[in-house]
Structure formats: structure tokens, C-alpha cells
Amino acid sequence: MISSSGEAAISAVNMVGSINVFLFQIFVAVGLGGTVLIAQYFGRGEHQMLGKVVNGTVFGAVLVATSLALLFLLGHRLILDLLFGDAAPAVMSQARLYMVDVLISYPFEAIVEGTNGSLRGIGRTRSSLQLSLAMNLLNLLFNFIFIVYFKMGVLGLVVSLNLSRWLASSFALVTLDHLRELFFMKWSSMTHIDFRMIKRVVVVCIPFAAESFFFNGGKIIMQMMIVSLGTQVIATNAIATSWVQLSEIVPSALGTALVPIVGQSIGRHNLKDARKITKSFLVTGILAYVMGELLLLASFNRGLSYFIPRPLLNHEFSSCI
Amino acid sequence: MKKILTRYFSGEDFDYHFVLSLLGPVIFDQFFWWFLILSTRQ
Numbered sequence: 001m002i003s004s005s006g007e008a009a010i011s012a013v014n015m016v017g018s019i020n021v022f023l024f025q026i027f028v029a030v031g032l033g034g035t036v037l038i039a040q041y042f043g044r045g046e047h048q049m050l051g052k053v054v055n056g057t058v059f060g061a062v063l064v065a066t067s068l069a070l071l072f073l074l075g076h077r078l079i080l081d082l083l084f085g086d087a088a089p090a091v092m093s094q095a096r097l098y099m100v101d102v103l104i105s106y107p108f109e110a111i112v113e114g115t116n117g118s119l120r121g122i123g124r125t126r127s128s129l130q131l132s133l134a135m136n137l138l139n140l141l142f143n144f145i146f147i148v149y150f151k152m153g154v155l156g157l158v159v160s161l162n163l164s165r166w167l168a169s170s171f172a173l174v175t176l177d178h179l180r181e182l183f184f185m186k187w188s189s190m191t192h193i194d195f196r197m198i199k200r201v202v203v204v205c206i207p208f209a210a211e212s213f214f215f216n217g218g219k220i221i222m223q224m225m226i227v228s229l230g231t232q233v234i235a236t237n238a239i240a241t242s243w244v245q246l247s248e249i250v251p252s253a254l255g256t257a258l259v260p261i262v263g264q265s266i267g268r269h270n271l272k273d274a275r276k277i278t279k280s281f282l283v284t285g286i287l288a289y290v291m292g293e294l295l296l297l298a299s300f301n302r303g304l305s306y307f308i309p310r311p312l313l314n315h316e317f318s319s320c321i
Numbered sequence: 322m323k324k325i326l327t328r329y330f331s332g333e334d335f336d337y338h339f340v341l342s343l344l345g346p347v348i349f350d351q352f353f354w355w356f357l358i359l360s361t362r363q
Contacts, residue, residue, distance in 0.1 A: 120343075125344075128347075129349060129350045242358055243359070249348065253350070254344065257340075261335070270333060272333065277332060
């Protein structure tokens with residue numbers, strides 16, 4: 001979609017995209033921290049604690065996301081200049097616009113991630129999916145309206161992103177309200193911030209956050225090197241990276257789904273089940289990764305012609321892969 | 322198939338139905354998210 005707005009737009013979205021994923025994964029980690037605690041209390045049968053952990057998870061995610069957003073809003077020019085100073089001026093100006101507006105959406109996205117983390121903890125991954133689907137479908141719909149129909153380019157992309165996240169955060173609160181009995185939650189417990197519980201959730205989320213910090217930090221370093229090679233190479237890398245992410249879907253989903261299963265097993269003091277399912281998921285993840293890569297290799301030419309019609313970019317794309 | 326699923330994805334406290342019902346929506350969710358990113362950057 002954004003390629004219709006030119007290579008500068010693709011490059012800008014991709015450059016900021018790497019920083020965005022880096023920051024986004026930090027408050028997703030807070031949601032996962034909440035999943036761990038909720039799954040453990042749920043497994044132990046201490047249901048009266050669930051509402052308190054939901055408070056810590058949702059407010060914790062919002063607090064972390066808002067702090068990151070404020071920090072990066074204040075220093076966005078400096079950060080973009082330091083990381084991607086070699087990019088063309090047209091790319092940089094669109095990158096600034098994209099970054100500021102993505103950061104504004106963080107607190108709303110954090111409500112969704114905190115809610116999703118809480119839902120996964122009690123095994124309600126279907127409700128979590130409904131919430132994510134609603135947000136992503138709205139985003140897709142708004143993308144068509146603002147990028148394809150109104151041809152607003154990067155501005156359209158961020159308007160669409162913000163609208164879908166604002167609406168999804170309302171859906172998240174409605175979902176929590178509907179499921180409040182499952183969480184043994186009273187709305188009065190959500191009207192104040194439980195800093196002690198936030199601290200617990202944040203401490204549990206540190207390993208998840210550290211993992212994504214190093215993984216996505218590496219991607220930013222790669223991005224910094226690619227920027228000096230020119231706008232076309234940045235755009236090529238953007239498309240190639242998106243394409244190869246297909247093989248990461250199942251392993252990543254296995255990692256997310258493993259958290260509530262192991263958490264509930266630990267809550268029940270059943271280490272045997274926790275060990276068994278971890279081993280099974282690890283082996284399944286490796287197999288899925290290898291199969292995904294083979295599938296991508298086999299469908300490379302077809303995939304290439306489907307996504308990038310321009311011959312020159314095709315050449316760059318092949319070289320990049 | 323049922324035997325394999327039971328052997329690798331069932332425990333003492335849960336069966337493979339529970340595991341797959343947790344896993345399925347997460348895979349679908351991530352796949353849709355990937356599709357969204359791809360269609361946006363396309």
C-alpha cells in the first residue's frame with residue numbers, strides 16, 4: 001500500500017518501523033509478564049488475585065508505553081539523526097512524521113497489549129485474537145481509505161494506525177468489562193493504580209523485554225548500516241524483511257502460547273507437564289522454522305513477482321535475499 | 322495423528338485439545354499481523 005506513495009515513504013516507514021518494533025516489544029513484554037502471573041494464580045486456583053494482576057498488567061503496560069513515548073517524542077530528531085543521519089532529507093522528514101504519530105498511539109496500544117496478556121493468562125486466546133483482529137482489520141480498512149483512496153501517504157498511514165488503536169483500546173476495556181467475573185475483578189479495583197502489582201509484573205517481564213531488546217536491537221544496527229546504501233536499498237530491505245518474517249510466525253506463536261500453559265502448570269506445581277510441553281514446543285518451533293524457510297525459498301520467484309512489480313527493485317531484492 | 326498429539330501435547334492436567342485451542346488463535350493472530358505489515362509496506 002505505502003509503496004504507491006514512493007520509495008521515500010517505504011524507506012521512512014521501514015526505518016522507523018525497526019525502532020517501533022524495538023519499543024513496541026517492550027510493552028508487549030509487560031503483557032507477557034502479566035500472562036505469567038495470571039497463569040500462575042489461575043493454575044493455583046487463587047482467582048481472587050487475578051483482578052489485581054490485570055490492574056498491574058494494564059496500568060504497567062500503559063505506564064511503560066507512555067514513558068517510552070514521551071522519552072522518544074522529546075528526542076526523536078536526535079535519535080533519527082544519530083541512527084539514520086545518512087538518509088535522504090525527503091526520507092528523514094517522512095520518518096519524523098511517522099515516528100511522532102506512532103509514538104502518540106503507544107498508550108492506546110498498551111491497553112490492548114495489557115488486555116491481551118491478561119486474557120492469554122487464563123487461556124482466553126480466542127478473545128485476545130478477536131481484539132487483535134478487530135484492531136488489525138480496522139487498520140487495514142483505514143489504510144485503504146487514507147492511503148489508497150485519499151492518497152495521503154505516510155500521513156494516511158499514521159492516521160489509520162492511530163484511529164484503529166484508539167478504537168481497539170475502547171474494545172479492550174469493553175472486553176475486560178464483559179469478562180470481569182472470570183478475573184474476579186471489580187471496576188473499583190481498576191480506578192486506582194496498584195504500583196506494587198505493577199512492580200511485580202515489570203520484574204517478571206524483564207527476561208522477555210531483554211530478549212526482544214537484544215533481538216530487535218540487532219535489527220536496528222543492521223538498519224543503520226543499510227541506510228548509508230541509499231533509499232532503494234532501504235526500500236528493498238523493507239520488503240525482503242517483511243517477506244522473510246513469514247517463517248517466524250509459528251515459532252513466535254509457539255513462544256507466546258507456551259507462556260500460559262507453562263504458567264498454569266507451574267501454578268499447579270506440575271513441573272513434569274511444564275518440562276514436557278516446553279520440549280514439545282521447542283522441537284515443533286524448530287521444525288516449523290525450517291519448513292517455513294523452505295516454503296519461502298520454494299515460493300521466492302512467485303512471491304517476488306506478486307509483491308514487487310518493478311524490474312529494478314526486483315534485481316535489488318534478489319541481491320538482498 | 323491422535324496418538325502423536327496425545328504423546329507430545331498432552332500432560333497430566335491438560336490434553337492436546339487445550340494446547341491446540343490456545344495455540345491456534347495465537348498463530349492466526351500473528352499471521353494476520355504479518356499480513357497487515359506486508360500489505361502496508363507493499
